[in-house]
Amino acid sequence: MSVPARILIAGATSAIAIEVARRFAAEGADLLLAGRDPAKLESVARDLRARGAASCQNVVADFSEPRSVDLIVGAAGPQIDAALLAWGTLPDQAAIEGDPDAIERALMVNAVSIVAMAAAIAPQISRGGCLAAIGSVAGDRGRRGNYVYGAAKAAIDVFMEGLRARLEPEGIRVLTIKPGWVDTPMTAAMKKNALFASPAAVGAAIHEGMKRRDGVIYAPGYWRWIMLVIRSMPGSLLRRLGI
Amino acid sequence: MARYESWGRYPRAGEQRTVRIDWRHEPPALDGLAPVLPRGMGRSYGDVCLNDGGTLLLTRGLSGMIELDRAAGLLTVEAGATLGEVLPVLLESGWILRAIPGTKHVTIGGCIANDVHGKDHEREGSFGCHVESMEILRSDRGLVRCSRDEETELFEATIGGLGLTGVILSATLRLRPISSQAVQARRQSFDGWNGFFDSLEAGADDDYSVSWIDASSRGIDPPRGFHLRGSHLPDGRGAGGSRALPAIPMPPVPMTRATIRLACAAYYALQSRRGVTEESFESFFFPLDRITGWNRAYGRRGFLQYQCVIPPAAGRAPVIEILRRIASSATGSPLTIAKRFGPRPSLGLLSFPVEGTTIASDLPASRENLSLLDDLDVIVRRAEGRVYPAKDARMSGENFRTFYPRAAEFQRFIDPRFSSSFWRRVME
Numbered sequence: 195m196s197v198p199a200r201i202l203i204a205g206a207t208s209a210i211a212i213e214v215a216r217r218f219a220a221e222g223a224d225l226l227l228a229g230r231d232p233a234k235l236e237s238v239a240r241d242l243r244a245r246g247a248a249s250c251q252n253v254v255a256d257f258s259e260p261r262s263v264d265l266i267v268g269a270a271g272p273q274i275d276a277a278l279l280a281w282g283t284l285p286d287q288a289a290i291e292g293d294p295d296a297i298e299r300a301l302m303v304n305a306v307s308i309v310a311m312a313a314a315i316a317p318q319i320s321r322g323g324c325l326a327a328i329g330s331v332a333g334d335r336g337r338r339g340n341y342v343y344g345a346a347k348a349a350i351d352v353f354m355e356g357l358r359a360r361l362e363p364e365g366i367r368v369l370t371i372k373p374g375w376v377d378t379p380m381t382a383a384m385k386k387n388a389l390f391a392s393p394a395a396v397g398a399a400i401h402e403g404m405k406r407r408d409g410v411i412y413a414p415g416y417w418r419w420i421m422l423v424i425r426s427m428p429g430s431l432l433r434r435l436g437i
Numbered sequence: 438m439a440r441y442e443s444w445g446r447y448p449r450a451g452e453q454r455t456v457r458i459d460w461r462h463e464p465p466a467l468d469g470l471a472p473v474l475p476r477g478m479g480r481s482y483g484d485v486c487l488n489d490g491g492t493l494l495l496t497r498g499l500s501g502m503i504e505l506d507r508a509a510g511l512l513t514v515e516a517g518a519t520l521g522e523v524l525p526v527l528l529e530s531g532w533i534l535r536a537i538p539g540t541k542h543v544t545i546g547g548c549i550a551n552d553v554h555g556k557d558h559e560r561e562g563s564f565g566c567h568v569e570s571m572e573i574l575r576s577d578r579g580l581v582r583c584s585r586d587e588e589t590e591l592f593e594a595t596i597g598g599l600g601l602t603g604v605i606l607s608a609t610l611r612l613r614p615i616s617s618q619a620v621q622a623r624r625q626s627f628d629g630w631n632g633f634f635d636s637l638e639a640g641a642d643d644d645y646s647v648s649w650i651d652a653s654s655r656g657i658d659p660p661r662g663f664h665l666r667g668s669h670l671p672d673g674r675g676a677g678g679s680r681a682l683p684a685i686p687m688p689p690v691p692m693t694r695a696t697i698r699l700a701c702a703a704y705y706a707l708q709s710r711r712g713v714t715e716e717s718f719e720s721f722f723f724p725l726d727r728i729t730g731w732n733r734a735y736g737r738r739g740f741l742q743y744q745c746v747i748p749p750a751a752g753r754a755p756v757i758e759i760l761r762r763i764a765s766s767a768t769g770s771p772l773t774i775a776k777r778f779g780p781r782p783s784l785g786l787l788s789f790p791v792e793g794t795t796i797a798s799d800l801p802a803s804r805e806n807l808s809l810l811d812d813l814d815v816i817v818r819r820a821e822g823r824v825y826p827a828k829d830a831r832m833s834g835e836n837f838r839t840f841y842p843r844a845a846e847f848q849r850f851i852d853p854r855f856s857s858s859f860w861r862r863v864m865e
Binding site: 430 | 505522529
């Protein structure tokens with residue numbers, strides 16, 4: 195690991211990514227932020243500088259465009275200590291069901307672009323470093339309410355699992371984070387319940403995971419047990435329960 | 438986060454729509470949503486954070502720091518950031534906020550809108566005394582920058598303005614340098630009413646001071662309690678400041694006179710024996726934050742907190758009378774504190790702190806206690822004191838307007854689309 199640690203946060207203006215970045219900033223990290231909206235990126239960067247980031251560089255990139263990969267890989271330079279791929283959208287399942295183009299766009303943003311970025315950035319991660327991507331509990335089972343989003347998150351899960359096997363001999367940890375419901379702008383339209391977690395709680399778990407863990411982590415941790423049950427249910431039961 | 442209730446869980450509000458604000462440069466559309474009320478952590482006790490039938494404008498997404506000038510001690514921060522998020526960064530840099538209230542789970546915007554005070558009021562005044570400037574978003578004027586020199590009237594109205602003058606997007610605060618994050622705490626029991634008042638009025642040699650008084654028992658005479666003083670350690674040593682203490686869930690305890698008396702006796706016995714200790718910042722300032730969900734101990738009916746201030750001219754008698762009445766209520770109070778407000782004037786038109794003795798007391802919400810508090814209002818009114826809106830769930834409009842004679846003047850600063858359950862209750 196270099197000192198200060200050099201960290202890429204792609205999708206840096208998401209509420210969860212901001213909380214992760216704040217924790218690296220407090221440790222004096224050198225941060226590279228990528229996101230679509232320059233004004234939001236600058237607002238995040240100012241926050242991170244005030245909190246103690248050694249430096250903070252912004253890359254404006256739209257992840258639905260393939261060239262954003264080159265842009266970010268170029269900005270990252272030859273070596274980084276950790277990368278978090280944190281972008282995503284939550285499509286309205288009912289609204290896109292009959293619209294193949296919309297489904298394609300949703301898979302592009304939530305799966306293809308993440309996978310492409312993970313493959314491209316992997317060679318730049320230093321030994322002992324971590325490549326992390328945000329999956330979702332939604333990727334563990336296909337549910338009527340969000341199977342397009344779920345399919346994209348499942349793709350991330352399987353891809354990262356394979357990449358983990360490939361990079362393990364090189365001493366690089368590959369981490370998939372599966373958050374449950376988080377109270378963020380992405381879920382603004384959803385009715386909240388007791389299982390909703392704060393972005394800060396999820397951000398803290400991801401930061402901790404990126405420093406020490408590999409494999410799959412659920413955030414908050416109680417989702418591990420909920421999903422253990424849900425993953426083991428036969429499809430017929432899942433459908434009957436309407437989960 | 439699903440339920441939008443106040444900390445006292447009394448009164449309850451019906452349906453409230455919500456709109457988030459996540460970026461200062463992306464104002465939310467408020468068309469068709471009136472009336473709107475900004476809401477941070479919902480830690481005010483009564484109904485200043487409720488907007489029954491209206492819309493809550495959720496500000497927690499605005500949680501970023503904008504600039505921390507470590508040399509000059511100036512922090513510019515978004516208004517939805519909590520003290521718990523900001524303080525660790527400040528403490529690491531050798532600075533602290535002034536007028537820190539009893540919980541870190543409050544937003545900067547909430548601290549300004551309620552012009553909160555801390556254990557340092559005698560020396561430092563209220564939170565608003567340390568605000569240099571603000572960015573306020575109004576439905577009629579858009580973004581307004583205000584400070585002590587610019588848009589001064591709106592600036593002052595917004596301090597203690599109960600969130601009604603527009604939504605505060607960010608604020609610049611003047612910080613205080615500290616020698617250490619750790620605090621030396623000294624507890625001293627007092628004897629009788631004279632001892633109680635003497636310790637309150639002993640002057641502000643320490644950074645922080647507050648008194649705990651046992652108001653759980655009808656036999657309050659002579660009163661039992663202790664005075665807690667604290668000062669930052671001089672030399673940078675001592676317990677880590679921002680270390681999070683393990684949280685303890687509130688145990689389910691029935692709130693009866695017997696359990697409340699027992700709890701107060703145990704608390705007094707433990708605390709008064711501790712004498713002088715060195716404490717981490719967290720344990721000195723936010724002891725109740727360790728007990729998650731303590732407000733739920735009062736059950737479904739919730740609880741009332743009564744906080745009033747009695748000016749020095751009224752003498753000691755009203756303070757004693759109020760404490761006696763609280764102690765002889767149906768259950769007594771599980772938590773009553775007193776402290777001295779210093780002479781530094783608050784800026785806001787509706788700011789609560791004025792020089793004098795303030796009492797804050799928790800009581801279960803019940804018909805008897807509501808009527809008790811009406812009686813206490815009469816005492817406060819006679820003493821020309823006032824009751825704290827941030828804690829209030831029940832004072833009459835007439836009393837509010839007497840306590841806050843500038844309420845009528847304040848009205849012209851209210852954003853035309855903004856209102857709250859509290860404001861409608863006391864002004865309509």
